[in-house]
Amino acid sequence: xxxxxxxxxxxxxxxxxxxxxxxxxxxxxxxxxxxxxxxxxxxxxxxxxxxxxxxxxxxxxxxxxxxxxxxxxxxxxxxxxxxxxxxxxxxxxxxxxxxxxxxxxxxxxxxxxxxx
Amino acid sequence: xxxxxxxxxxxxxxxxxxxxxxxxxxxxxxxxxxxxxxxxxxxxxxxxxxxxxxxxxxxxxxxxxxxxxxxxxxxxxxxxxxxxxxxxxxxxxxxxxxxxxxxxxx
Numbered sequence: 001x002x003x004x005x006x007x008x009x010x011x012x013x014x015x016x017x018x019x020x021x022x023x024x025x026x027x028x029x030x031x032x033x034x035x036x037x038x039x040x041x042x043x044x045x046x047x048x049x050x051x052x053x054x055x056x057x058x059x060x061x062x063x064x065x066x067x068x069x070x071x072x073x074x075x076x077x078x079x080x081x082x083x084x085x086x087x088x089x090x091x092x093x094x095x096x097x098x099x100x101x102x103x104x105x106x107x108x109x110x111x112x113x114x115x116x
Numbered sequence: 117x118x119x120x121x122x123x124x125x126x127x128x129x130x131x132x133x134x135x136x137x138x139x140x141x142x143x144x145x146x147x148x149x150x151x152x153x154x155x156x157x158x159x160x161x162x163x164x165x166x167x168x169x170x171x172x173x174x175x176x177x178x179x180x181x182x183x184x185x186x187x188x189x190x191x192x193x194x195x196x197x198x199x200x201x202x203x204x205x206x207x208x209x210x211x212x213x214x215x216x217x218x219x220x221x222x
Contacts, residue, residue, distance in 0.1 A: 004159075043160070043203065045210035056210070058214065090159050104150070107159025
């Protein structure tokens with residue numbers, strides 16, 4: 001079974017621009033979660049989508065948004081990029097039929113975003 | 117919301133058993149406890165999950181006392197390839213702690 005895939009793997013953007021990251025979950029998984037990882041803040045939860053609906057949300061500003069399509073693929077968008085948005089953005093998928101904290105998540109390799 | 121506290125780092129030697137404890141004093145009734153392992157430049161990988169008492173799989177054991185305010189990940193007979201960061205995750209807000217950087221020495 002193919003794992004979680006994320007595209008692109010690396011990205012360089014300029015402050016003020018916007019960016020869209022893509023995640024394809026494992027086949028059959030309906031839940032997709034997004035995380036930001038930085039050396040200073042560690043792994044932080046952004047949001048989770050299940051069956052095209054946002055089910056959980058972390059504590060990030062509205063510049064961070066996401067969506068999920070009917071095939072469970074998900075995109076994450078960051079508008080008006082700031083230098084502090086430079087991070088590894090990780091996507092994780094799971095079956096998601098139970099509360100998020102009770103199921104195993106499978107993580108992708110991440111997208112390394114650099115904002116200059 | 118559950119907040120987790122783990123040691124920042126630990127050192128061990130090949131063949132030893134390693135125990136990493138995570139504190140989660142305000143764990144909620146419905147919260148599960150999950151541990152992940154992360155290598156550099158990779159996404160975290162699921163190790164084990166539990167709700168109470170003890171859980172064991174092919175790579176680790178998880179011990180959870182009756183009050184569930186802490187949990188201990190036990191890695192038997194570690195090898196150099198177990199050098200990684202280990203995260204304890206509790207609660208619906210998916211709050212990963214700072215993680216424990218385990219270094220296994222020869």
